[in-house]
Amino acid sequence: MSVTISAADVNKLRQQTGAGMMDCRKALMESDGDFEKAIDYLRKQGQKVAAKREDREAKEGVVIAKTNSDNTVGVIVNLSAETDFVAKNQDFIDFALQVADVALENKSADIDALKGASMDGATVGDKLMEVVAKIGEKIDIIRYELVSAEAVVAYIHAGYRIGVLVSMNKTANEAIIDAGRDAAMQIAAMNPLAVNADSIPQETIDREKAIAIEQIKAEGKPEEMAEKIAMGKMNKFFKDNTLLEQPFVKDNNLTVGKYLSSVENELTVTDFKRVAVG
Numbered sequence: 168m169s170v171t172i173s174a175a176d177v178n179k180l181r182q183q184t185g186a187g188m189m190d191c192r193k194a195l196m197e198s199d200g201d202f203e204k205a206i207d208y209l210r211k212q213g214q215k216v217a218a219k220r221e222d223r224e225a226k227e228g229v230v231i232a233k234t235n236s237d238n239t240v241g242v243i244v245n246l247s248a249e250t251d252f253v254a255k256n257q258d259f260i261d262f263a264l265q266v267a268d269v270a271l272e273n274k275s276a277d278i279d280a281l282k283g284a285s286m287d288g289a290t291v292g293d294k295l296m297e298v299v300a301k302i303g304e305k306i307d308i309i310r311y312e313l314v315s316a317e318a319v320v321a322y323i324h325a326g327y328r329i330g331v332l333v334s335m336n337k338t339a340n341e342a343i344i345d346a347g348r349d350a351a352m353q354i355a356a357m358n359p360l361a362v363n364a365d366s367i368p369q370e371t372i373d374r375e376k377a378i379a380i381e382q383i384k385a386e387g388k389p390e391e392m393a394e395k396i397a398m399g400k401m402n403k404f405f406k407d408n409t410l411l412e413q414p415f416v417k418d419n420n421l422t423v424g425k426y427l428s429s430v431e432n433e434l435t436v437t438d439f440k441r442v443a444v445g
Contacts, residue, residue, distance in 0.1 A: 185301040213300030231267040232321035232330030238339035241319035245310035320347030324355040334438040
C-alpha cells in the first residue's frame, strides 16, 4: 500500500532538516511517511555526499573563537567548506557558532568528543551530516582547540577568517580582558611562533642558527666570527617571532610584554592558540 506524501509533510521535513524539497519528498517516500526514518535517511544521504567528496579540497570556511561567561575556558572551532559562497552564508556561520557553544558547554576534549556531543536532540556529527545534505559541499570540523586558564580572551579577525585564544596569568577583569584582546589582535596580525624564546622548540632554534651561520660564511666572514654574528641574528629572530618580544602594534615604543606589565604588574600571556582558514 503506497503512502500519500502531502506538500505539508514535505515542507515540515524541510523545515526540520533544511534539505531540499525533492530530497525531503524522496526521504518520506522511502520511509513510508515516517518522519524519524526520513530524517535518518537524509542523514545517511549526507554521509554519502561527504564520502563522495573526500577528494575535494575544503579550503574555505569559518573560525569561531569563544569563551565562557567568566573567561576561564575558551574554544576555537574551524568549520571547513569548499567555497567562499558557503563560508559567507549566515546559516553556515550560525551553525558554526552553535557548534562552538556546544563545545564550550561540554568542554569537549577533541574533535571526536565534540562530534559526539548532544545538539538539538541529535549529535553534532548528525547535525553536521544534515548540513552536508542541505548544502551539498564537503564540510567538516577540521581544527579544534580547548584551553583553560586564570583568564582566557577570544578574538575573531577578518570576518571569521582567523580565531585567537589568549591565556593569561591573572583573574579576568575589564582591564585584563582589554589587554588580552590587544594581545590577540597582535597574534592575529603578526602570527608569532611562540609566547617567548623558551617556548620555541629547540629543533627550530637549531635550524635557524644553522641557517644563520651558513649565511654568514657565504658572506665571506671569518668562521671564528660566525658564532657571534649568528647570536645577533638569533636575537632578531626571537624579537620578530615571539609574542612578548614583538613591538606592540599599537605603540612601537613598547614590546607586547612591557605593554602587558604596564596594565597590571606581572601580567603576561602564558599561551595562545591561533587558527586561520585555509
